Amino acid sequence: MENNLVRINKFIAMHSDIARRTVDEYILQGRITINGISISQPGFKVNPEKDKVSIDGEPIKISSRKIYIILYKPENIISSVSDEKRRKTVVDIINIKDRIFPVGRLDYDTTGLILLTNDGNFANKLMHPKFKIEKTYLLQISRPLEERHKLKLSNGIKIEGRKTSPCKISFPKRNDFSIVNITIHEGRNRQVRNMFEHYGYFVRSLHRSGYGSLNLSGLKSGEWRYLTAREIQSFITD
Numbered sequence: 001m002e003n004n005l006v007r008i009n010k011f012i013a014m015h016s017d018i019a020r021r022t023v024d025e026y027i028l029q030g031r032i033t034i035n036g037i038s039i040s041q042p043g044f045k046v047n048p049e050k051d052k053v054s055i056d057g058e059p060i061k062i063s064s065r066k067i068y069i070i071l072y073k074p075e076n077i078i079s080s081v082s083d084e085k086r087r088k089t090v091v092d093i094i095n096i097k098d099r100i101f102p103v104g105r106l107d108y109d110t111t112g113l114i115l116l117t118n119d120g121n122f123a124n125k126l127m128h129p130k131f132k133i134e135k136t137y138l139l140q141i142s143r144p145l146e147e148r149h150k151l152k153l154s155n156g157i158k159i160e161g162r163k164t165s166p167c168k169i170s171f172p173k174r175n176d177f178s179i180v181n182i183t184i185h186e187g188r189n190r191q192v193r194n195m196f197e198h199y200g201y202f203v204r205s206l207h208r209s210g211y212g213s214l215n216l217s218g219l220k221s222g223e224w225r226y227l228t229a230r231e232i233q234s235f236i237t238d
Contacts, residue, residue: 005045006120008032011053014101014120015060019082031056048120062118067098068232069116071224072216073208079105079114090114094224103127104187112137112208113216115227126212126235132185133235136210137192142202144177145169149199153182159194183210 006014009023012032024042026032032039033054034046046053053060071090073079078089079102090102094116103115103123117123126133156164168183182192193203209215213234219225 004047004049004121006048006124008034008039008044008046008053009042011046011048011120012055012060013081014118015062015099016055016081018055019080019084021084026055033057065098066119066122067096067100067117068119068122068227069094069100069224070214070216070219070227070231071114071116072219072221073106073111073114074221075109075111078108090116093222106208107190107193107206110206110208111221112206113211113214114208115211115214116224122232122235127187129186133212134183134185134210135187135208135212136181136183138172138207138209139180139182139192139196140204141178141180141196142204145171145180145196145201146199149201153195153199157195157198159188159191159198164188164191164195181209 008027009020012018012023013020018026023032027039027042027044030038030040034044034051036052048062071094073090074093076087077093078087080089081091081101083089091100094100098118100116100118101123103117103126106112106114115126125131150169154167154169156166158164165184165186168181170181171177171179172181173179184191188194192206196203214227214231
Protein backbone atom coordinates (compact mmCIF):
# COMPACT_ATOMS: atom_id res chain seq x y z
CA MET A 1 0.00 0.00 0.00
CA GLU A 2 1.13 3.55 -0.68
CA ASN A 3 1.10 4.45 3.03
CA ASN A 4 3.75 1.81 3.75
CA LEU A 5 6.25 3.16 1.22
CA VAL A 6 9.39 4.89 2.47
CA ARG A 7 12.09 6.71 0.49
CA ILE A 8 15.07 4.43 0.06
CA ASN A 9 17.55 6.89 1.60
CA LYS A 10 15.36 7.31 4.70
CA PHE A 11 14.87 3.54 5.03
CA ILE A 12 18.60 2.80 4.93
CA ALA A 13 19.41 5.69 7.29
CA MET A 14 16.88 4.29 9.77
CA HIS A 15 18.51 0.86 9.83
CA SER A 16 22.22 1.67 9.46
CA ASP A 17 24.92 4.23 10.25
CA ILE A 18 24.77 5.59 6.69
CA ALA A 19 23.52 9.16 6.23
CA ARG A 20 20.84 9.90 3.63
CA ARG A 21 23.18 11.94 1.45
CA THR A 22 25.65 9.05 1.37
CA VAL A 23 22.83 6.68 0.41
CA ASP A 24 22.02 8.90 -2.56
CA GLU A 25 25.67 8.69 -3.65
CA TYR A 26 25.61 4.90 -3.32
CA ILE A 27 22.49 4.77 -5.50
CA LEU A 28 24.16 6.78 -8.24
CA GLN A 29 27.14 4.44 -7.98
CA GLY A 30 24.86 1.42 -8.50
CA ARG A 31 25.72 -0.09 -5.12
CA ILE A 32 22.15 -0.49 -3.85
CA THR A 33 19.69 -3.16 -4.96
CA ILE A 34 16.03 -3.78 -4.18
CA ASN A 35 14.95 -7.40 -4.51
CA GLY A 36 18.19 -8.06 -6.40
CA ILE A 37 17.69 -5.27 -8.93
CA SER A 38 20.03 -2.27 -8.98
CA ILE A 39 18.31 1.11 -8.75
CA SER A 40 19.46 4.48 -10.05
CA GLN A 41 16.87 6.91 -8.67
CA PRO A 42 17.53 8.48 -5.22
CA GLY A 43 13.80 9.17 -4.80
CA PHE A 44 12.86 5.50 -5.14
CA LYS A 45 10.45 4.20 -2.47
CA VAL A 46 10.39 0.77 -0.85
CA ASN A 47 7.92 -1.27 1.16
CA PRO A 48 9.82 -2.20 4.35
CA GLU A 49 7.54 -5.20 4.94
CA LYS A 50 8.14 -6.79 1.52
CA ASP A 51 11.23 -5.39 -0.22
CA LYS A 52 14.75 -6.69 0.40
CA VAL A 53 17.30 -3.89 0.29
CA SER A 54 21.03 -4.58 -0.04
CA ILE A 55 24.24 -2.52 -0.23
CA ASP A 56 27.08 -4.14 -2.16
CA GLY A 57 25.11 -7.39 -1.90
CA GLU A 58 24.83 -7.18 1.91
CA PRO A 59 21.18 -7.12 3.10
CA ILE A 60 19.98 -4.34 5.38
CA LYS A 61 18.83 -6.03 8.57
CA ILE A 62 15.67 -4.90 10.35
CA SER A 63 15.39 -5.69 14.04
CA SER A 64 12.35 -7.80 14.96
CA ARG A 65 12.34 -6.37 18.50
CA LYS A 66 10.33 -3.17 18.60
CA ILE A 67 11.94 -0.40 20.64
CA TYR A 68 10.30 2.78 21.94
CA ILE A 69 12.36 5.32 23.90
CA ILE A 70 11.76 8.75 25.44
CA LEU A 71 14.83 11.00 25.75
CA TYR A 72 15.36 14.36 27.44
CA LYS A 73 17.45 15.94 24.67
CA PRO A 74 20.14 18.34 25.87
CA GLU A 75 21.13 21.49 24.00
CA ASN A 76 23.59 21.23 21.10
CA ILE A 77 22.74 17.65 20.15
CA ILE A 78 21.73 16.58 16.62
CA SER A 79 18.34 14.86 16.19
CA SER A 80 19.64 12.32 13.72
CA VAL A 81 21.14 8.85 13.42
CA SER A 82 24.50 10.26 12.32
CA ASP A 83 26.08 13.61 11.49
CA GLU A 84 28.52 14.40 8.70
CA LYS A 85 30.22 16.99 10.92
CA ARG A 86 30.65 14.31 13.61
CA ARG A 87 28.61 16.21 16.15
CA LYS A 88 26.97 14.18 18.92
CA THR A 89 23.52 12.81 18.06
CA VAL A 90 20.54 11.60 20.09
CA VAL A 91 21.43 8.04 19.05
CA ASP A 92 24.93 8.51 20.49
CA ILE A 93 23.40 9.43 23.85
CA ILE A 94 21.29 6.28 24.04
CA ASN A 95 24.08 4.03 22.75
CA ILE A 96 22.33 0.67 22.46
CA LYS A 97 23.13 -2.12 20.00
CA ASP A 98 19.77 -1.98 18.24
CA ARG A 99 19.27 0.38 15.31
CA ILE A 100 16.94 3.21 16.29
CA PHE A 101 16.06 6.61 14.84
CA PRO A 102 14.38 9.77 16.16
CA VAL A 103 10.70 10.43 15.52
CA GLY A 104 10.89 13.82 13.84
CA ARG A 105 13.50 16.21 15.13
CA LEU A 106 14.31 19.02 17.48
CA ASP A 107 16.66 21.83 16.42
CA TYR A 108 20.30 21.65 17.48
CA ASP A 109 19.79 24.24 20.22
CA THR A 110 16.30 23.09 21.27
CA THR A 111 15.97 20.92 24.38
CA GLY A 112 13.35 18.53 25.64
CA LEU A 113 11.26 15.51 24.81
CA ILE A 114 12.09 13.43 21.76
CA LEU A 115 11.07 9.87 20.94
CA LEU A 116 13.23 7.23 19.28
CA THR A 117 12.18 3.90 17.83
CA ASN A 118 12.90 1.24 15.22
CA ASP A 119 9.21 0.94 14.33
CA GLY A 120 8.67 2.81 11.07
CA ASN A 121 4.88 2.50 11.14
CA PHE A 122 4.76 3.90 14.67
CA ALA A 123 7.00 6.82 13.68
CA ASN A 124 4.98 7.60 10.56
CA LYS A 125 1.74 7.71 12.56
CA LEU A 126 3.20 10.07 15.15
CA MET A 127 4.50 12.43 12.46
CA HIS A 128 1.43 12.37 10.20
CA PRO A 129 -0.61 15.59 10.63
CA LYS A 130 -3.97 13.82 10.29
CA PHE A 131 -3.54 12.19 13.73
CA LYS A 132 -3.13 15.64 15.36
CA ILE A 133 -0.82 14.52 18.17
CA GLU A 134 -0.21 17.51 20.40
CA LYS A 135 3.30 18.77 21.16
CA THR A 136 3.85 21.35 23.90
CA TYR A 137 6.77 23.77 24.04
CA LEU A 138 8.01 26.20 26.66
CA LEU A 139 9.82 29.18 25.22
CA GLN A 140 11.37 32.43 26.32
CA ILE A 141 10.98 35.32 23.91
CA SER A 142 12.80 38.62 23.69
CA ARG A 143 9.88 40.78 24.90
CA PRO A 144 6.41 40.30 26.41
CA LEU A 145 3.91 38.77 24.02
CA GLU A 146 1.22 41.27 23.12
CA GLU A 147 -2.40 40.15 23.42
CA ARG A 148 -3.13 40.99 19.76
CA HIS A 149 -0.28 38.78 18.61
CA LYS A 150 -1.33 36.01 20.99
CA LEU A 151 -4.79 35.96 19.43
CA LYS A 152 -3.45 35.92 15.88
CA LEU A 153 -0.96 33.14 16.62
CA SER A 154 -3.67 31.13 18.38
CA ASN A 155 -5.98 31.35 15.37
CA GLY A 156 -3.24 30.54 12.85
CA ILE A 157 -1.04 32.73 10.68
CA LYS A 158 0.38 32.35 7.21
CA ILE A 159 4.02 31.24 7.13
CA GLU A 160 5.81 30.52 3.87
CA GLY A 161 2.51 30.69 2.00
CA ARG A 162 0.65 28.24 4.24
CA LYS A 163 -1.51 28.94 7.28
CA THR A 164 -0.69 27.26 10.57
CA SER A 165 -3.41 25.36 12.40
CA PRO A 166 -5.00 26.86 15.52
CA CYS A 167 -2.92 26.35 18.65
CA LYS A 168 -3.07 26.91 22.41
CA ILE A 169 -0.98 29.63 24.07
CA SER A 170 -0.69 30.31 27.80
CA PHE A 171 1.63 31.94 30.31
CA PRO A 172 2.99 29.61 33.02
CA LYS A 173 4.31 32.50 35.14
CA ARG A 174 1.94 35.16 36.41
CA ASN A 175 2.79 38.64 35.09
CA ASP A 176 5.68 37.36 32.91
CA PHE A 177 4.47 37.40 29.33
CA SER A 178 7.89 36.64 27.85
CA ILE A 179 7.67 33.02 29.10
CA VAL A 180 5.17 31.20 26.90
CA ASN A 181 3.63 27.74 26.63
CA ILE A 182 2.42 26.76 23.16
CA THR A 183 0.72 23.52 22.09
CA ILE A 184 0.60 22.60 18.40
CA HIS A 185 -0.10 19.40 16.48
CA GLU A 186 1.84 20.20 13.33
CA GLY A 187 5.50 19.47 12.74
CA ARG A 188 6.67 21.98 10.18
CA ASN A 189 10.37 22.88 10.17
CA ARG A 190 11.21 25.48 12.85
CA GLN A 191 7.48 26.20 13.13
CA VAL A 192 7.36 27.62 16.67
CA ARG A 193 10.36 29.87 16.09
CA ASN A 194 8.98 31.07 12.75
CA MET A 195 5.57 31.84 14.25
CA PHE A 196 6.96 34.18 16.91
CA GLU A 197 9.64 35.67 14.68
CA HIS A 198 6.87 36.58 12.25
CA TYR A 199 5.87 39.31 14.74
CA GLY A 200 9.40 40.28 15.70
CA TYR A 201 9.87 38.16 18.81
CA PHE A 202 13.30 36.56 19.05
CA VAL A 203 13.14 33.10 20.63
CA ARG A 204 15.84 33.00 23.30
CA SER A 205 15.22 29.39 24.31
CA LEU A 206 12.90 26.59 23.20
CA HIS A 207 12.06 23.44 25.13
CA ARG A 208 9.62 20.65 24.22
CA SER A 209 7.89 19.65 27.45
CA GLY A 210 5.14 17.36 26.16
CA TYR A 211 4.35 14.93 23.34
CA GLY A 212 0.84 13.51 23.33
CA SER A 213 0.24 12.27 26.88
CA LEU A 214 3.99 12.07 27.63
CA ASN A 215 6.09 14.49 29.64
CA LEU A 216 9.64 14.50 31.02
CA SER A 217 8.70 13.73 34.61
CA GLY A 218 11.51 11.78 36.30
CA LEU A 219 14.09 12.51 33.61
CA LYS A 220 17.01 14.92 33.73
CA SER A 221 18.73 16.40 30.69
CA GLY A 222 20.52 13.60 28.80
CA GLU A 223 18.55 10.81 30.49
CA TRP A 224 16.22 8.35 28.74
CA ARG A 225 13.99 5.36 29.38
CA TYR A 226 11.87 2.85 27.49
CA LEU A 227 8.19 3.66 27.07
CA THR A 228 5.76 1.52 29.01
CA ALA A 229 3.23 -0.66 27.19
CA ARG A 230 0.46 1.71 28.28
CA GLU A 231 2.34 4.74 26.89
CA ILE A 232 2.90 3.01 23.55
CA GLN A 233 -0.75 1.99 23.41
CA SER A 234 -1.87 5.57 24.04
CA PHE A 235 -0.42 6.57 20.66
CA ILE A 236 -1.59 3.49 18.77
CA THR A 237 -5.21 3.81 19.91
CA ASP A 238 -5.54 7.61 19.60
